[in-house]
Amino acid sequence: MFLYRLVYILMPIGIFLSLLWVPPANILGDASRILYFHVPVAWVSFLAFIIAGIHSIVLLIKKSDIPYREAMAYNSAAIGMVFTVLTVITGSIWAKVSWGHFWNWDPRETSIVILMLIYIAYFSLFSALKSNPNRWGISSVYLIISMIIAPFLIFIVPRVYPSLHPDTIINQDKKIHLEASMRITLFFLVVTFTLLYGYIYKITNKLSLIIIKLRSSHDI
């Protein structure tokens, strides 16, 4: 938990680096600084969905600790959902500055919204099956399928169709087109946002465990 609490110190440093230390990008100028928030937030949303999928696989294989593992998958997906919304918001702001409109139906914009809809459907499914004893199995299978779809939507679809979106970090020539200070700041914030995700995830899991313990004690 100590490692995750480092986020309290690392985040202000990251904010300083991204807004005041890094030089502005050549064409976009200061508006490009949103990159240092947009990319880490997008990374965390992807990571959270992958972790939710992994927990679902473990749950289906082990079939033990069902309420806790189910809650862990749900919590990760919920955090991922919040970060996906933040990705769309920061992306739209950036799009307005660089392309002139908040929304352009660019393949990358569209694919992230489809991903968001897939996870909204998961939360609907989860609450609709509240009284179903097989909810854990059904929702786990759904999360695994969503986890398989996510890389297609994030990495493949935007590369198949022509996109206005700038080259991503994992680009076609496998080189990072950023100068050293920009690279350092970006990776610093990727790590910081990952820690933030881990911290929120730990807290939500703790809360879920308390609720599960209390429920089971009432059952006894």
Added chain:
Amino acid sequence: MISNPLFFVFIVVLIIWIGIALLLFRIDRKISLVEKEVSEALDEK
């Protein structure tokens, strides 16, 4: 540095972060406390 508009953006973002951090810290502390109390109560049972 103060004449730089980005400095004001930095201050605003920092204030927002301080708010989020305080909220997170309080939630973390309260949940740890509840966790301890629940464990003790369940052990007594």
